[in-house]
Amino acid sequence: MHIPDNYLSVSTCAVLTAAVVPVWAHSIKKVTKDFPRERFSALGVAAAFSFLAMMFNIPLPGGTTGHAVGGVVLAVLLGPEAACLSVTIALLIQALLFGDGGILAFGANAFNIAFIMPFSGYYAFIFLRKLFGGMSKKTSGSGVSFSDYAALAIASYVGLNLAALATAVQFGIQPLLFTDEFGQALYCPYPLRVALPAMAIGHLTIFGAAEAIFSVAVYAFVAKTAPSFAANESVLVPKLSEDAPEAEPLSEDAPESESKPSSRWGAIYLLLALLIAATPLGLLAEGTAWGEWGAEEIAETIEVDGQALGYVPSAMENGFQWSAPIPDYAASGLPDWLAYVLSAIAGVAASIILFKLASAFMKDRSPV
Amino acid sequence: MQVPQWLLQEERITPPKDRDAFIRKSAAALTYVLTKARRIDERQRSRIAFSTQIKLALTLLFVLLVAASRNFAFVEIVGVALLVLLATYEQEKLARVLILPIQALIISLIILAPSLLLGQTRAFVVVPCKTFLTTTAISLLAYSTSWNRFTCAFKSFGAPDSALFIFDLTLKYVVVLGEICLETLEAVRLRSVGRNRRKAQTLGGIVGVAFLRAQKSAQEQFDAMTCRCFSGKYRRFKAPMRKIDLLGVALCLGLLSLFIYLEIAIRCSN
Amino acid sequence: MFELTNISYTYVGGVSALDDVSLRVESGRSVALTGANGCGKTTLLRILNGLIFPTKGEYRFEGTKIDKQALKDAQFAKTFHRRVGYVFQNVDSQLFCGSVEDEIAFGPRQLELSEQECRQRVDDCLALLEIEHLRTRAPYATSGGEKRKIAFASVLSLNPDALVMDEPLAGLDASTQTLIIELLKKLREAKKTLIFATHNEELVQTIADTRVRLDFGKVVDVSQST
Numbered sequence: 001m002h003i004p005d006n007y008l009s010v011s012t013c014a015v016l017t018a019a020v021v022p023v024w025a026h027s028i029k030k031v032t033k034d035f036p037r038e039r040f041s042a043l044g045v046a047a048a049f050s051f052l053a054m055m056f057n058i059p060l061p062g063g064t065t066g067h068a069v070g071g072v073v074l075a076v077l078l079g080p081e082a083a084c085l086s087v088t089i090a091l092l093i094q095a096l097l098f099g100d101g102g103i104l105a106f107g108a109n110a111f112n113i114a115f116i117m118p119f120s121g122y123y124a125f126i127f128l129r130k131l132f133g134g135m136s137k138k139t140s141g142s143g144v145s146f147s148d149y150a151a152l153a154i155a156s157y158v159g160l161n162l163a164a165l166a167t168a169v170q171f172g173i174q175p176l177l178f179t180d181e182f183g184q185a186l187y188c189p190y191p192l193r194v195a196l197p198a199m200a201i202g203h204l205t206i207f208g209a210a211e212a213i214f215s216v217a218v219y220a221f222v223a224k225t226a227p228s229f230a231a232n233e234s235v236l237v238p239k240l241s242e243d244a245p246e247a248e249p250l251s252e253d254a255p256e257s258e259s260k261p262s263s264r265w266g267a268i269y270l271l272l273a274l275l276i277a278a279t280p281l282g283l284l285a286e287g288t289a290w291g292e293w294g295a296e297e298i299a300e301t302i303e304v305d306g307q308a309l310g311y312v313p314s315a316m317e318n319g320f321q322w323s324a325p326i327p328d329y330a331a332s333g334l335p336d337w338l339a340y341v342l343s344a345i346a347g348v349a350a351s352i353i354l355f356k357l358a359s360a361f362m363k364d365r366s367p368v
Numbered sequence: 369m370q371v372p373q374w375l376l377q378e379e380r381i382t383p384p385k386d387r388d389a390f391i392r393k394s395a396a397a398l399t400y401v402l403t404k405a406r407r408i409d410e411r412q413r414s415r416i417a418f419s420t421q422i423k424l425a426l427t428l429l430f431v432l433l434v435a436a437s438r439n440f441a442f443v444e445i446v447g448v449a450l451l452v453l454l455a456t457y458e459q460e461k462l463a464r465v466l467i468l469p470i471q472a473l474i475i476s477l478i479i480l481a482p483s484l485l486l487g488q489t490r491a492f493v494v495v496p497c498k499t500f501l502t503t504t505a506i507s508l509l510a511y512s513t514s515w516n517r518f519t520c521a522f523k524s525f526g527a528p529d530s531a532l533f534i535f536d537l538t539l540k541y542v543v544v545l546g547e548i549c550l551e552t553l554e555a556v557r558l559r560s561v562g563r564n565r566r567k568a569q570t571l572g573g574i575v576g577v578a579f580l581r582a583q584k585s586a587q588e589q590f591d592a593m594t595c596r597c598f599s600g601k602y603r604r605f606k607a608p609m610r611k612i613d614l615l616g617v618a619l620c621l622g623l624l625s626l627f628i629y630l631e632i633a634i635r636c637s638n
Numbered sequence: 639m640f641e642l643t644n645i646s647y648t649y650v651g652g653v654s655a656l657d658d659v660s661l662r663v664e665s666g667r668s669v670a671l672t673g674a675n676g677c678g679k680t681t682l683l684r685i686l687n688g689l690i691f692p693t694k695g696e697y698r699f700e701g702t703k704i705d706k707q708a709l710k711d712a713q714f715a716k717t718f719h720r721r722v723g724y725v726f727q728n729v730d731s732q733l734f735c736g737s738v739e740d741e742i743a744f745g746p747r748q749l750e751l752s753e754q755e756c757r758q759r760v761d762d763c764l765a766l767l768e769i770e771h772l773r774t775r776a777p778y779a780t781s782g783g784e785k786r787k788i789a790f791a792s793v794l795s796l797n798p799d800a801l802v803m804d805e806p807l808a809g810l811d812a813s814t815q816t817l818i819i820e821l822l823k824k825l826r827e828a829k830k831t832l833i834f835a836t837h838n839e840e841l842v843q844t845i846a847d848t849r850v851r852l853d854f855g856k857v858v859d860v861s862q863s864t
Contacts, residue, residue, distance in 0.1 A: 004472065006498040010436045044537025044734075045582040048545050051538070055397040056390075056549075056575060077579075089538050097404065097515060099468045099506040103431050175488070184490030186438065189483040217572025222579055342448050349451035353462060356455075360463040406779045516736040516776035536736035543778040544730050588731035591689045595724040596796065597716045597748040604740050607774075 001069070001167055001203070002094065002109055005102030007188040008170060009178045016170070017107025023115045024088065027081035046082055047089035050074055053214070054090060067207065068214035069113060071163070072121030072156040076215075077222065083118035108170060112163045121159025125151050149216050156215035157208045161200075164207070168192070168199035390571065391557050398550045405543045407514050419607050420513055421521040422616035427509045429620055431502045433627045439634040440494065442627055447501050454504070465511050469503040515539045520607045533602040537589075544585065545578050552577055639665040639800060639831055640686060645695035647681050647855075655681040656692070657855040665799070668822075668832035670846035678855040679835035680727065683802050686833065687724045688715075720749060723798030727805045729785040733777035738769065738788055741777050745796040763791035768817065783814040790818070800831035807838045819844060 008016075031043065053070035075083035088110050094100040101109045132147035172192030175185040190198070418426070430446070437443060454462060476496040483491050516539065519532050552574045640663040647656040655678045663669050671679045684690050685697060688704050697704045699718060709715045726732040735741040742763050746756045764770045767787040772780060777788050786806075793801065806822075807815050815838075822845050826832060836842060842849055851859040 004476070004499055005431055005502045006435050006495050010432070042586045043534050045541045045545075045586040047534070047538040048541030049579060049582050051542055052398070052401075052545055052549060052578065053575060055401060055546075056394045056571065089535065092535075093538065093542070096506070096518065097510050098401075099472070099503050099510060102502070103428060103506065104435050180438070180490065182490070185483075185488050187491070187495065189480065189486060189488035189491035189495075194482075194486075214571070214575075217569060218575050218579065219572075220569075221572040221576025342444055346444075346448045346451055349448065349455040352455040353451065353466070356457075356459045356462050357466065360459040405776075408775065408779075514776060514779070516779075517774075519736045532736070537734055539736070539776070540734060540778045585731050588726070588728065589734050591684075591687075592724075592726055592732045593734065594689065594715075595687055595719050595722075596745040596792065597719045598744075599712065599716065599748050601748065602735075603743075603747050604736060605743070 001113060001164055001199075001207075002091075002101030003105040003112075003167060003170070005104050007102075008105055008108055008174060009187050010104060012170060012174070012177075012187075013102075013104045013106075013108055016111045020107055020111040020115055023084060024110075027084045030079075030081040031085060043082065043085055043089075046074065046078055046086035047093075050083070050086045051090035051093055053218075054094070056214070068210045069117060069160065069163075070211075070214060070218070071113060071117035072125070072159040072211065073152070073215035073218050075118035075122035075159075076125050076152060076155075076219065080118045080122040083122070084114050087114035087118065112166045112170075116166050117159045117163040120162045121155045124158045125155035128154055149220065152215050152219055153212040156211045160208055160211040161203050164199045164203035165196075168195045171195040171199075391553055395550060395553045395557065398546050398553070402543065402546050402550065404510070405515060405539070405546070407511075417512065417612075418616040419521075419609055419613050420517040421524040421607070422613045422620075423509055423513060424518070424521040424525075426616055426620055426623075427505050429623060430505045433623060434498050434501050434505075437627060437631065439630040441633075442630045443494070443497055443501065445626065445630075446623070447497065450501060450504060461511070465504070465507050468507045469500050472503040473500040517607065520604055523604050524606060529602045529604075532604060536604075541582065541585070545582055548581055549574060549578050639663055639700060640833070641698040642682075642685070642692075643696045643698075645685065645692040645697060647678075647685065647690065648693050655855055656685075658695070659852075659855070659857050660695075661850065661857065663831060663833060665831055666829040667848065668826050668846050669834075669848045669850060670842040671833070671835040671850050671852060672837070672842065673852035673858075677852040679852055680804055681855075682852070683724070683804050683833070683835060686802050687722055688718060689724075716749065720745075720796050721799045723793035723796055723801045725789055725793055725801065725803040725806055727808065729782070729789045730778075732789045733785060733792070736776060737774050738772045738777055738780075738791075739764070739774065741788055741792045742795045744792060749796070759795045763795045766794070766821070767791045783810050786810060786814065786818070790821070798830070800833065801825065803832070803834035803836075805836060806834055807836065807841055 050070055053074075054067065056068065069087070071083060071087050074086060077083075078086070091101060091106065091109050091114060095103050095106050095109070128151035129148055132151055169192065171188045171190060172195035174188040175191050178186040180186060188195070417423075434443060434446065454465070457465070473496055476499045477492075480488075480492045480495055516536065519536050519539075522535070523529075523532055556570060556574065640661070642659060642661040645656055645659045645661075646654070648654045659678075659682065661669075661682075671682060673679060681690070685692055688709050691697075691705050699722070702708060702714075704718070709718065733741055735744055739760050742760045743756045746759050751759075764773060767790055769784060769787050769791065772784060772788065777785060780788065786809075790806075806818055810818065819841065822832060822841075826845060832845065834841070834845075847862065849859075849861050850857055851861075
């Protein structure tokens with residue numbers, strides 16, 4: 001879901017950054033109040049935790065794996081404000097130190113992943129827990145009722161998908177707003193009717209499931225083990241100590257305790273199976289957009305077929321040969337001779353790089 | 369001490385097949401992070417390295433201008449310059465720097481391929497090119513800079529000290545908790561010789577342990593800070609500037625003027 | 639200098655860690671705490687540093703009672719922590735700055751020493767522990783032994799009167815152990831008060847004047863070390 005640079009216009013990035021600044025300010029204020037002097041270490045730790053959470057691969061039913069963000073479970077454990085700040089720092093590290101997600105798009109990513117996701121997920125969780133609270137009193141052996149897990153799983157799913165929706169909208173408005181005089185998109189070329197379903201497919205299925213599993217798994221473990229910490233003037237889990245004060249004291253074998261886990265996990269997998277099975281329904285719920293897209297896309301392909309065929313080869317040529325003269329749609333202030341000199345230099349440099357890369361690979365392969 | 373008989377005999381059990389890709393993949397991701405964390409700053413090894421604040425400024429400016437430029441000539445010129453710079457690198461460094469941008473290039477080509485059907489040829493060429501250049505710049509920055517130097521650079525851009533402190537702490541805990549997670553993952557992998565039917569629970573355990581260790585660690589560290597008279601202030605030493613940094617400033621200015629010249633050129637030609 | 643009278647400490651949840659411990663440490667003495675794992679050594683050291691407060695009994699430092707109230711006074715708390723340095727068992731929680739030089743300068747800066755003085759102390763401490771080459775490195779990116787040396791340097795830069803150490807030699811290689819022992823010898827000659835928990839017999843023999851043996855939270859034996 002991390003938006004790279006060059007897919008959003010610079011102005012979109014600026015607007016989203018401006019939108020997320022007040023959220024940061026609010027979060028800093030709230031966290032400073034809630035986490036008095038310990039805030040430094042607590043925030044640093046939480047940010048590191050959220051960064052690492054994003055590195056984990058989540059096992060999914062059927063043997064595949066997916067990534068989770070962890071934004072919602074953090075919000076439930078730490079409060080949405082602390083989660084917002086932690087995820088923001090984690091995103092900064094990813095962008096700057098790992099090139100994952102753009103630098104200019106940092107504000108946009110923070111808006112989606114550090115603002116929309118934890119806040120919406122958190123309030124969805126609160127709402128759902130109230131909603132389920134009356135329905136079920138069955139506890140799952142760790143002081144947290146089964147309905148809490150259901151609420152968390154759904155809230156995570158909702159939070160992730162809202163963030164994905166926001167991302168899709170940001171992609172989708174680019175071709176609407178930013179095109180050159182030939183109608184060519186300057187940034188992301190996909191309109192909403194393509195961007196929305198493209199994001200929805202992955203996030204309503206694999207990533208949504210990964211997020212829900214991750215949230216529930218982490219929460220289950222911490223809830224089981226946390227009471228002892230909650231008593232110990234916990235820095236990191238103020239919310240949880242509220243949630244599970246009457247939980248039974250930590251037993252010796254707590255992390256591995258066999259409190260009927262199979263039935264609980266069975267239920268969660270069932271829930272996930274339902275969610276996955278319901279995915280086509282979710283796509284249909286996008287309603288007309290999804291239905292139309294299929295037909296229109298095909299029509300368009302046929303419509304522009306001749307043109308596209310005529311166009312592709314030249315575009316490929318420009319795309320793959322660095323030495324190609326400046327594409328005709330991008331006017332330039334360079335004289336022709338300079339363009340050719342540039343091409344020559346680029347060609348030489350590129351072949352040196354390729355040669356070096358190739359020999360680096362050869363060295364790796366050959367037995368020493 | 370009585371050693372049970374079965375312990376003295378050779379075991380003859382063929383373990384059932386299991387898909388534990390999540391452990392392998394997670395461990396690989398963590399190892400990748402930790403290797404990067406231990407990188408030593410280039411400035412300690414090389415005399416011709418810019419100081420981090422200059423590198424950061426140059427990279428940010430580069431990314432901003434490349435993303436903002438409407439004149440493809442700008443992308444071509446800086447692209448060629450970057451290629452020439454890359455060509456001077458030794459093999460190993462080159463391979464490490466280029467892994468990320470090449471992945472980014474391939475992914476964006478795949479993402480954008482269908483846009484050709486929409487007739488969006490410009491995006492298909494421009495966006496991957498720009499993406500390759502900006503990720504190369506960031507990758508270069510990340511490769512040549514050790515993590516803690518970034519904080520120094522933020523400082524010279526006027527970031528508040530408390531924010532720097534949190535950033536430093538985060539980096540520290542990424543390493544500390546990352547090591548814990550990796551150890552736990554390895555332990556789980558070494559012991560999972562059979563079929564693990566409760567993978568999600570295993571994962572919850574690993575991440576949960578890290579969470580609780582983190583929370584304990586935060587408390588302990590606050591104690592350590594108290595013991596060293598912490599009164600709410602945090603300061604960092606500034607990285608000393610070198611003469612070569614002037615060249616960096618000149619590069620920034622050059623990049624900016626080229627950008628302005630070419631943008632005016634394209635406006636005039638329309 | 640340190641005076642503990644009939645101290646008990648019970649953790650939340652009812653686990654008793656210390657039971658009626660009395661201990662007096664005069665200035666310039668060096669005391670080794672020994673005993674099996676979980677016998678209350680670390681708890682005792684944490685009380686000495688004012689990180690936790692005894693549930694029963696009284697702890698006085700140079701005649702001043704150390705409790706929550708006393709340490710609320712920021713001025714006093716700073717002076718107290720300046721004078722009593724603590725080297726943690728877990729170096730990972732002790733080191734939290736972005737570079738080794740900042741780590742060492744952290745304490746002096748909290749005391750608002752001049753930047754020049756801070757720099758001087760950093761240089762000296764780096765030299766003292768033979769870690770000049772680590773100056774700009776991140777503490778988290780160094781090895782276990784190096785971390786321990788950095789932890790020592792960062793505590794010594796405050797020039798404490800008393801040094802409280804939890805397992806100062808744990809997990810160190812032979813040459814680093816020798817370096818630390820030499821350092822402690824010199825500190826002892828300089829009349830610093832040293833209190834440390836250890837399992838290392840050599841350390842007890844060479845450094846400690848007094849050995850205090852703890853067992854299940856009680857002092858079972860106090861003997862003069864040779």
